[in-house]
Amino acid sequence: MTEETKFSVMVSMFDWIQKSKYSAKKRSKFRKFLDTFCKPRDYFTAVRLILPGLDRERGSYGLKESVLANCLIDALGMSRDSPDALRLINWRKGGAKTGANAGNFALVATEVLQRRQGMASGGLTIKELNELLDRLACSENRPEKISILATLIKKTNAQEMKWVIMIILKDLKLGLSEKSIFHEFHPDAEDLFNVTCDLKLVCEKLRDRHQRHKRQDIEVGKAVRPQLAMRVSDAQAAWKKLHGKEVVMECKFDGDRIQIHKNGAEVHFFSRNFIDHSEYEHGMSDIIQQCVLADRCILDGEMLVWDSSLNRFAEFGSNQEIAKAAKDGLDSHKQVCLFISLFFSSPTLLDMSSILIYLFCCCSCAVSFTLIKLKAEPQLLHVAFDILYVGDTSVIHQSLKERHELLRSAVNPVKGRLEILVPSGGLNSHCPPEKLALKYFLAHAGEPCCSLIAHSLDDVDKFFKQIVENRDEGIVLKDLDSKWEPGDRSGKWLKLKPDYIRAGSDLDVLIIGGYYGSGRRGGELLCRFISFCRVGTGLSDDELNAVVTKLKPYFRKYDYPKKAPPSFYQVTNNSKERPDVWIESPEKSVILSITSDIRTIRSEVFAAPYSLRFPRIDRVRYDKPWHECLDVQSFIELVHSSNGT
């Protein structure tokens, strides 16, 4: 029975799966483990440890690598400046002998644990592990987390603890996809998970691998895996892919994908990772109650922040802040009401001084409330681009065209708070090209040109060019005849973004330093004499290795603040953006051609005033001498000309 099965048995399976090269072998080992060591009624206890990223029964541990490093140091009773403690804190950097583990926290931790834990298994059972992990997720203070980690360390050896750490970090790096695990578990597991996002339910409903499960539809209140967009390189490729279809082109909004589930008085906001974001309730639930006409409904769309004073979207990433401000504002409002009702309900009990005090409190609350209201000008805005459920029926099987009609009739849009994205026609005189921009979406009532029917490749080209010119995120093309399919990325929706195409001119920049990285690629390169961006993608493993091999003899460690960087390199004081190693001198380095999103961003972490959004290495310019790299002035001019300034 799983509950009493030792965790060491699971660890053997993990090790074996990780070592094996072939997917079929990995899968059969997983099957064997289930058949031999798990009773069907205990499947969830085991599967939640194999797919920890999908387990929503436990909350978040609040332990990313850096916090975990500090907690492990305390759990092991190490002094913070001991070499092993520093190894954990600087896990990205690796050590003199063990550089190979750099960037993999669990491996670095294993090195440290091996020096402290015995070789023999600690005897931890799967049941105990789940209980301890439950406690770890529930505990809100650090001493409790440390004590739970200490217990785990006591009951495991280093190899077992390595896997516990990977479970806590929710990434087992087994080399076996979630899809394969689901398929091996049960042929209908993936489908059922996609419509429920509930791993426990999947494990409990699909105990018998040979008994097929009738396809289940989506339900209000249960997050659904979102339909996704396939990436295409240019308008032509997109048009070819959607050949003969009726196509709608939409702006790609730069916010958070949020599914809104309204179930009578209850409203849930599920993210793409099926986390219920209750912080949106304060800013959005009332609007949903008032403007979504159906009692039960699921809307799919993007949560953004709209700044009504500036008539534009706020920077990506400000959603949570605004949600919090809305919550604080609401709480102050509640306080005001409380004081007023106290004052009116029992005046006879109060003497004059207390009345004064209450009045004063009342005023100060009212003032702070007004201030919050004034300050909270940017507000949450949900742009619903789809509807999945209305009344008592799932509508995902209807065509997008039909769903647009349902969306129109189910929602009364409110400017700047809840908008619907439905096509306003073709590219015609109602929608002159300069208005094909997000900024016109809300600023100009009645002219929402963010969703248009495309009749030709030329239409797609024009729409995309305008989006690029307006420095918006990109476009999404959708087959109007398509169903909404949970978790699908097969090409019914296509995304086209400026960063997938070449910027007008290549940026030929010089590498001046390097970072130890994390993950498979581990290692990114920093460019130009004056630092302005960090880039790690674009080259194949072989190409990247060739660059690193060429530059390695010239790497010099950057041991700030003991040793200053060479004077010809200028970086900021921001500790995050100082490279770990420097290239000894510019003439030893090589030039890289970089492409990026044409939108640059203001930079405070690099020494240059601007940095690049989504940079990618296009190729290595071994042919170009180092001194022919882009100079700062040309870069700034390029930025200004692409900004139209």
Ligand code: ATP
């Ligand atoms: P990216 O990294 O390019 O933002 P992604 O990997 O997060 O994309 P994709 O499936 O590639 O996800 O792109 C779809 C995402 O784009 C959606 O999850 C949604 O958040 C966002 N999006 C913005 N505008 C739209 C739109 N009009 N229709 C569909 N998705 C949109």
